[in-house]
Amino acid sequence: MNSSNQEKRPKLFSYYRQSKPFLRADILLLAVLLTAAVLAAVFSYTGKPLGERAEIYIGGELVGTYDLNQNKEIVYEIGITVHIHDGEIAVTESDCPDQLCVHMGAISKTGDRIICAPNKFVVVIRGENNDYGAITGRRQS
């Protein structure tokens, strides 16, 4: 960059070139942004294992997030039992009348869902292998 070129620039640039590299406000801004970024990252990743995971909702509230590679049995007070086994999740017991959630069997693919309508209970698989933005049509079992 030659000097004649620099002279043509507006005063704003020469001001910033002559000022100290870091003003107190710059450092404050940097600190605030970094804190915000770290907080946001921690906030959005806490408790969520990487890879395929199952989220469980009751009445619209997220009540648990589980790694599908850790075998587990979870019993919910509303009368539902869920099993995680070898990367799949299934509702194995429910006190609902139609038992559609139990008949659904095990799911494992990102975007798959099991619902128990009478209990407002939803299991949904989240993960990175999301091929589709949405699915139309609902398999009964």
Place this chain on the structure above:
Amino acid sequence: MPYRLRKYKSTIALLAIAAFFVCLLSGCTAQKENVFFNTDFSLEIEGSGALSRSKKIESMLEELENTLSASIAASEISRINDAEVGVPVSVGKDFVYLYTASMILHESFPSYNPFIFPMVELWNFDPEGFTLSPSGIPSSQEIQDLLGLCNKDSFSFNEQASTITKLRTGAKLDFGAIAKGYAADKAAEIADNTKYVVNIGGTIRTNKKIEVAIVSPRNNGYAASFVLDNGAVATSGDYERFYLYQDTRYHHIIGADGYPAGIGETETVVSATVVGPEAAMCDALSTLVFIEGETTKDFIEALGYSALILTETTYKTIGDVRFELLEPREAA
């Protein structure tokens, strides 16, 4: 700006910038999963006011369910279905919209029938009566006896007074074929200028460009996919609610003769997907196309909608949308 705040100007500016970044990272997107209308509801929304809009959408759905659910005794639908002959029942604007829209379709195609609910109950496909292993199916006599009740002459609607009056004992109404789509359209209205995808039991509305997969009617994967760019889609299938009785599949979409549509026919429709601008229309038309098949072609195209009709071995497309087949099927 008051004087005492002036010296904090830079701090205030910094906080505003920080808030904007935090918002970008988390606050301006929301994701919801719940159950409404006996099916799954999911919402992805990003943009200004995403969180408050998502809450507004959930309360709207709750309200709509309280109006339309046959399982809730105080709902408008229950009050009508439980009403005595000759007693007017007053209804709200959601009901008026759904009734009017259903009637327009019903007059063009009587098989699109909001009055078929007594027959749905006879076949045990209503949410309360449904069972995976029924002890029997209705006799042809039972079906004939009930069929006369399942048409528009069973009710009279007074538009000015917003009332509906039952004219025959036992007649019942339901908007199961259009309610999910109507709800998705109302959600889209609340989501407004944010970016959203709302999915109510497979009836989808979005203002984004997304790839949508259509569930395979017989296998575990997907039958087809297509690009949905700012619009809606709905699918009706014989695999969505059905039972097997003596090795025959009986599904929940009842045709004009009182039997599950297409039963006993060869190469009958097993799945009908309709794509277009409005979710309510897609929802209703998917049921119509499932029952009537490709005879609806001109009607669907005139409305500016597209469709994919699947039988077990063939496919047929209507309209401009390009569907990518993911399972082997021959063009019909």
